[in-house]
Amino acid sequence: MQMSEFAKLESGTIHYLKIGSGKRLLLCFHGYGNNASLFIPFQKYLANDFTILSIDLPHHGRSKWIDGHLLHRHELKQLVETLMALHHASQISLVGYSMGGRVCLVIAEMMPEKIERILLVASDGLVFNPLYFFVTKTLIGRKIFRSFLADPNKYLKLLKWLRDKDWLDASRYKFITYYLENAEDRKFLRHVWQDMSLIVPSMKNLKSSINKYQIQICIFSGKFDRVIPTTQAQQFMKGLSTVQLLVVQHGHRMFGADSLPKMASYLINGKC
Numbered sequence: 001m002q003m004s005e006f007a008k009l010e011s012g013t014i015h016y017l018k019i020g021s022g023k024r025l026l027l028c029f030h031g032y033g034n035n036a037s038l039f040i041p042f043q044k045y046l047a048n049d050f051t052i053l054s055i056d057l058p059h060h061g062r063s064k065w066i067d068g069h070l071l072h073r074h075e076l077k078q079l080v081e082t083l084m085a086l087h088h089a090s091q092i093s094l095v096g097y098s099m100g101g102r103v104c105l106v107i108a109e110m111m112p113e114k115i116e117r118i119l120l121v122a123s124d125g126l127v128f129n130p131l132y133f134f135v136t137k138t139l140i141g142r143k144i145f146r147s148f149l150a151d152p153n154k155y156l157k158l159l160k161w162l163r164d165k166d167w168l169d170a171s172r173y174k175f176i177t178y179y180l181e182n183a184e185d186r187k188f189l190r191h192v193w194q195d196m197s198l199i200v201p202s203m204k205n206l207k208s209s210i211n212k213y214q215i216q217i218c219i220f221s222g223k224f225d226r227v228i229p230t231t232q233a234q235q236f237m238k239g240l241s242t243v244q245l246l247v248v249q250h251g252h253r254m255f256g257a258d259s260l261p262k263m264a265s266y267l268i269n270g271k272c
Contacts, residue, residue: 002018002019002043003017003018003019004016005018007079009071009078009079010069010072010075011058011065011070012058012063012064012065012066012069013063013064013065014055014056014057014058014063015056015061015063016036016056016083017036017037017039017054018051018052018053019039019040019042019043019052019053019054020046020047020048020049020052021047021051022046022047022048022050022051023051024049024050024051024089024091024093025053025083025084025087025089025092026046026050026051026093026094026095026267027053027055027083027094027095027107028042028052028054028055028096029055029057029094029099029101029104030054030055030056030097031097031098031099031100031122031124032098032192033060034060034097035056035060035061036054036056036061036062038054038255039052039095041255042095042260042263042264045260045263049267050267051087053087055079057100057103058071058195059191059192059195060192065191067195068191068194068195069195070194070195070197071195071196071198071199073106073110073199076106076110076199077107080111080114090114091114091116092114092115093115093117093118093119093267094107094108094118095118095119095120095121095267096118096119096120096121096123097121097122097123097255098121098122098124099196100123101122101123101124101125102123102199102201104118104123105120105125105126105201106200108206108209108217109201109202109205109206109209112210112213112215113213115215117215117217117218117266117267117270118215118216118217118218119217119220119263119266120218120220120233121254122220122222122225122227122228122252122253123219124228125200125201126219126235126236127203127232128203132197136194137197145190145193146190149180149186149187149189149190152186156180159173159176159177207239210242210243211239211242214242215242216242216270217240217242217243218243218244218245218246218266219233219237219243219245219246220246220254220259220262220263221245221246221247221248222247222248222249222252222253222254223249223250224250224251225250225251226252227251227252230245233245244272246262248262
């Protein structure tokens with residue numbers, strides 16, 4: 001059984017699904033273009049151990065967000081603290097898929113003493129992303145990005161040339177061209193990338209917090225994932241003794257019947 005609930009922030013209202021009734025609190029964050037329903041399959045495995053709160057990120061699902069208003073770190077922290085207070089939790093576990101993994105890493109950086117363990121699935125945010133930084137944090141990058149989304153036909157030849165030179169892999173090429181097909185998709189991409197642009201971890205501070213508080217992290221990485229390859233997880237793990245990596249026989253999408261029991265087992269008992 002799932003219940004819809006809402007939390008009010010400065011720039012909008014966040015919707016989340018409440019699943020299960022366990023004593024431990026689990027916050028789940030989906031990836032780009034997904035929504036809170038992504039984590040409903042966890043109910044079968046975790047509902048007795050955890051109260052699962054699966055959150056619709058800004059511009060996703062049933063969350064209502066003001067276009068052009070960036071999600072600030074203090075708002076994310078406020079959301080987590082509010083949910084913890086509502087459920088009388090002193091600690092939380094986190095699950096993040098793709099973009100949602102980046103959200104989890106920022107929470108861990110800000111609130112390391114509150115974290116029981118973290119499950120990252122095909123996670124973004126494990127390494128510095130120069131393209132994302134360029135198009136969201138620099139003036140010229142934002143201008144180019146807006147121009148690109150306003151009239152993508154100008155850039156299709158360039159994209160194809162980059163693909164032919166193998167400087168742009170097939171998965172990213174497919175992702176970019178897919179989200180250029182219509183104006184609504186391009187508008188969605190612009191709003192999500194820009195309004196989530198402050199939710200990026202400081203790697204130095206994050207790693208220091210992980211080591212200081214001995215935060216347990218398990219990274220599920222797809223062997224065939226071309227969007228976020230396993231090498232990013234391997235790079236992130238350097239100097240972090242509490243981070244484990246499990247490579248599974250999947251691409252970027254990996255919430256299958258073979259993976260879910262392994263993910264649930266880690267969240268329950270810490271065995272990755």
